[in-house]
Amino acid sequence: MSRVIRAALFQTSWTGDKESMIQAHEQAARDAAAQGAQVLCFQELFYGPYFCQVQDAAFYAYAERIPEGPTVRRFQALAEELGIVLVLPMYEEEQPGVLYNTAAVIDADGSYLGKYRKTHIPQVRGFWEKFYFRPGNSGWPVFDTAAGRIGVYICYDRHFPEGWRALGLAGAEIVFNPSATSRGLSRYLWQLEQPAAAVANEYFVGAINRVGTEELGDNDFYGTTYFVDPQARFVGEVASDTKPELVVRDLDLAQLHEVRARWQFYRDRAPGAYQPLTAP
Numbered sequence: 001m002s003r004v005i006r007a008a009l010f011q012t013s014w015t016g017d018k019e020s021m022i023q024a025h026e027q028a029a030r031d032a033a034a035q036g037a038q039v040l041c042f043q044e045l046f047y048g049p050y051f052c053q054v055q056d057a058a059f060y061a062y063a064e065r066i067p068e069g070p071t072v073r074r075f076q077a078l079a080e081e082l083g084i085v086l087v088l089p090m091y092e093e094e095q096p097g098v099l100y101n102t103a104a105v106i107d108a109d110g111s112y113l114g115k116y117r118k119t120h121i122p123q124v125r126g127f128w129e130k131f132y133f134r135p136g137n138s139g140w141p142v143f144d145t146a147a148g149r150i151g152v153y154i155c156y157d158r159h160f161p162e163g164w165r166a167l168g169l170a171g172a173e174i175v176f177n178p179s180a181t182s183r184g185l186s187r188y189l190w191q192l193e194q195p196a197a198a199v200a201n202e203y204f205v206g207a208i209n210r211v212g213t214e215e216l217g218d219n220d221f222y223g224t225t226y227f228v229d230p231q232a233r234f235v236g237e238v239a240s241d242t243k244p245e246l247v248v249r250d251l252d253l254a255q256l257h258e259v260r261a262r263w264q265f266y267r268d269r270a271p272g273a274y275q276p277l278t279a280p
Contacts, residue, residue, distance in 0.1 A: 003253045005147050007174060007204075008037035011225040012244035013212030014049045018062070021047045022071065026078060028246050033082035035248045038108070039147035041087035041176040043210045044155050045101070047071060048091065050180040050210065053217030055131040063093035066104050067112040080110025085145045087152060089178040091132070092117070101133045101154055103178065108146035116141055118154040119163060126182065126219050129156070140166040148173045148253060155179040158193050158207075161200070168201035168266070173253050176206045182219035190224060195232035202230045202259050202266075204251050211242055227251060230259040 010028040032040045051059035092102035101118035117136025151172035198205040211223035227235040227249045239245040
């Protein structure tokens with residue numbers, strides 16, 4: 001039996017300041033809701049530049065408390081007004097000096113459901129994230145929302161299969177992967193890893209990437225945001241690699257039952273054989 005969720009992703013470029021960036025995302029939420037979207041996810045660190053291209057403590061000022069900070073409160077009011085689930089990838093300050101790369105999840109009635117903290121933190125040229133973030137300690141929560149059961153896995157996390165599987169075992173139907181990933185480093189992986197994760201774990205994946213080159217560095221963010229189904233098929237067209245774009249797609253969650261009945265990957269797991277994989 002068909003069960004269709006209309007879901008949205010928003011890729012954009014850095015506008016030059018936090019307030020105009022927030023306003024651009026507020027407009028994207030209004031546009032998505034006007035098209036009937038029930039859930040919308042923004043890109044990694046959505047209201048700022050991708051400041052990890054440099055190591056500068058001045059950017060700690062972008063961090064906010066979650067959910068007590070002003071941005072979450074602002075988007076809670078908007079989610080309630082529009083009746084849409086929002087996933088907000090943000091810079092979180094738990095306390096001074098304790099900072100995370102986090103996604104807050106807000107339900108369609110404006111209630112704060114919880115957060116996911118990025119688990120895997122890179123430290124390579126142009127992605128100096130260990131300067132800004134502690135590794136996440138949230139596990140891999142799945143959120144029961146008005147648009148279904150959703151999970152979040154942030155950018156560099158996608159290279160590690162364990163979290164993808166944990167989200168599936170917890171019942172995720174759609175997993176969002178907000179990112180800031182550049183053409184020279186990972187372009188060849190972008191349309192490989194997330195479709196493979198969707199197949200291996202038998203759920204939908206929404207992969208979001210920003211666009212443009214920012215003044216902080218030479219990373220060329222290549223967009224190409226997309227949804228992919230549990231059979232590794234793109235749902236509609238892949239977004240532009242140069243321009244801001246709102247992607248709105250219908251996802252038929254009945255596919256999860258069809259694919260899982262066909263392949264039985266969850267039945268045929270052998271957890272008792274995997275213990276050596278957890279050794280340091």
